Amino acid sequence: MVATKSKALHLLTAAALALPLTAVYAGDEEATFQYGHYDEGARNLFNIQSALKPIQVDSLQTSTKLKLSDRVRLAFNYTQDTWSGATQIDTAPLAFGGNRQRLIAANTFSGASPYLQNANVFVDKNFNPLQQNSQTGKFTQNNQLVQTLSSASPETRKQGDLRFGYDWDEASLDVGAGTSAENDYNSSYGNVSGRLDFNQKLTSVNFGTSYTASNTEAMLDHDAAPYIEKSTFGTRVQSLPNGVKLVTGSKQDWSGSLGLTQILNKSALVEGNVSYTASSGYMANPYKTVAVLFVDPNQKLGASGQLNGSMLAFLEQRPGERNQWTESLRYVQHIEPFDASLHLDYRFYHDDWGINAHTLSADWIQPIGKSWSVTPRVRYYSQNAASFYTPYVVSKQAASTVTFDVNGNPVRTIYDPKLLPQNYSSDYRLSGYGALSGGLTVTKKFAKGLELQAGVEYYTHAGSLKLGGGGEGSYADFDGYLVNAALKVDLATLSIANSNHSEHSEHAHHHGAGTPAGVMFDHVLPNAGDTMVGYRYMYENQSGGTQNGTNSVSDTMLVNQACGSQKCFVTPQNMSMNMHMFELMYAPTDWMTLMLMPQFMDMHMTMRSLDGAPASPAMTTALGAAIVHSQHEHTTGGIGDTGMYALFKVFKTDAQQINLSLGGTAPTGDSAIQLRDIHQQDLGFIHYGMQLGSGTWDFKPAVTYTANIDDWTFGTQLNGTKRLASHNNSGFALGDIFQATSWGSYSWTNWLSTSVRGIYTAQGALKGAYNGVYHQIGSMDYVRNYGGRFVDVGFGVNASMPNGSLKGNRLSFEWLQSVHDDVNGYQLPRYGALSATWSYAF
């Protein structure tokens, strides 16, 4: 007890002496994993009942900080977002009917589809929009605006960055670089930042600079492209041979910041920061258009005093330069009576696009007892509109006029693009509005440096919330919520805890030291109270020529045989999957270990047309639209099924061990993902293999035998997956799996071993079939073309640290090479799989 107290005091003093280094508070050595989910409410489409799902985003973040020496720090961050749902494409008067409704059955609405062109709209002589009653033909003024929505199939972004830091006694310098990749936007960045301490570390100066280079390469939406005016495309938009319109652009950002952190007294500190960013290049959103209403002012007024106009859609135009300034002030005050801390932040932002924005936020961090803390939070944001923001443009000229030349032939002249404004955008993010959000975060610290955090935040965006009034109309209002769950492992605390626990070093070395990275369920923690956290990554790829059984097949055979009584139009070309799994293990007794295993995944699939396939039906049919859509890579991502297991030590001697694992997965992964509508066609469910979860509760038993002989380890495992339902809510069930694997590994030193492994897997075909709309365009849309019998050989490297500052860490990699594929029906052969695992036992 006394020892613990003096250690705590020692740590606190050490931390206090290092003040006010913000990096110190954040933990020098830690691993963090976070899952986040953002879900938005539906937009108001007034008279349209839209079945379009609003936007939702799933995010995964991992971050690792290590100390390479007393003064050298290394940090690695990885972020992955997957989003899908409806977004605003432009804004127009409600009277012009931008969102077309589609009735697919009585009272069943499919998504509303965007309607960007309308050559027959009416305004009064003051250019107010007029609504025509379809029965009486009577006109009434209707100035109500509405956003035109368009939906998107799932898309994924991945970002990784690396940062090195060096600490002097009273200064530090960090250098970092990273890259972010998504289908249509890539960026790379580098930054340098530093800190200088003065005045016995009561005062610190922070400075930083960064450079970012970004490239946009976006295919215009299938449905929208034909309706977007081309006169203002310039060289920005290229037409590809397959009819696709590609928007390209590049952008550079330079940024610099200067800040001052000051300790005011024993319980308060403040930071002031000024930053400047200069951006140049293409800064528009390639998917946003602006509605331009063309009205010839010289036409005769109609019988009801109406003018006839045409509404056309233009790609939004933004200035090629943007200069942004931000000044922020952050204040932290300890509140003695509650032992709480209050954080007050204010930020003022302004740029030369005419936007001024204020952000105010307050957090109250309330510790409860020794290990809990609760943080309520409130934030207010307000901005005014960019100078070129406009819901839609009114151009007082005819969209086109017809005159006759000397020979009496009609000559059509279109509008003069020079009469349009230079820049225009109807992106609601550039409008005037306010946003209010509030949330709650709960944190629980466990012994041994483990911390869990869960938070929720509700966000509401409204024109009426703008500071000083005059914000955008309520048609653009929306709300949403953001939830997050994070696990933080303080590696520095763990090392200290570990050094007092000599018996742990034994197991950290022996246990699983030679197990290949791809093997799970082999590890029962040795002592009651032991904990292990781990991260597993797996990449799988299927590519090459499609097989039937063990034989490769020609396109002609695929067309005629792989799709049952139908013909195949396309075939998968490449399928890949990334899985991130988190292992949380705890041993309530020395003979049983409980394991929780959340998963996060993303999948990608490309297809190609088959030679000799029948002619694709017209794009106005659902099958035709599905075939056209297959030219794009299909992507899905998000949380997968969650594993829950109990591992039992059945038999154990010094050299041999048998473990039994019982448990399974809960259907937390989505098994009802659908493709977006295109060409006003409902494409329905995505291909079976692209769903993120099985949709069924799955039983997954495993039995593992391991033996250690000198520097050798041998192991054998039998495992299976039994689906506990005949079908999921989408109508199908994945096939059951049986797997047998054996491995041998040799320890070259006390920390490094290599392994060789053989695996046999048998998996059944899918059962049932989708119970809703889906279109069968290739072999992957037929349930019998799943499963098979497979043989793989694995080569692995394992490193486990028996002592030193990295004690308790285990890192291993394994490459699985597919050597024999006997597939059910017609499938892409497996190319191989990579597994990487990191685990930390303490």
Next chain:
Amino acid sequence: MIFKENFLVPFKTGAFFCLLFLSGCSAVSPWERGTLAKSEMNLEPSPLQNSLRSHQYGSREAASGGGQSSGGGCGCY
């Protein structure tokens, strides 16, 4: 025009901070910094949660960034 009007604002604000700092602080010895060393007194108590929130705000608001210089991707939706 906007540029000129706003150009001096950072400097004015900076001057304000300097005055605030110089007037408001008292000497705090290292052994008196126990409270300040608590994790909840960190200027950025939850960096990972903060980065998720910033990303969401950044995809919905015109005024993004302005903290430490970092750079980064788009993730626009």
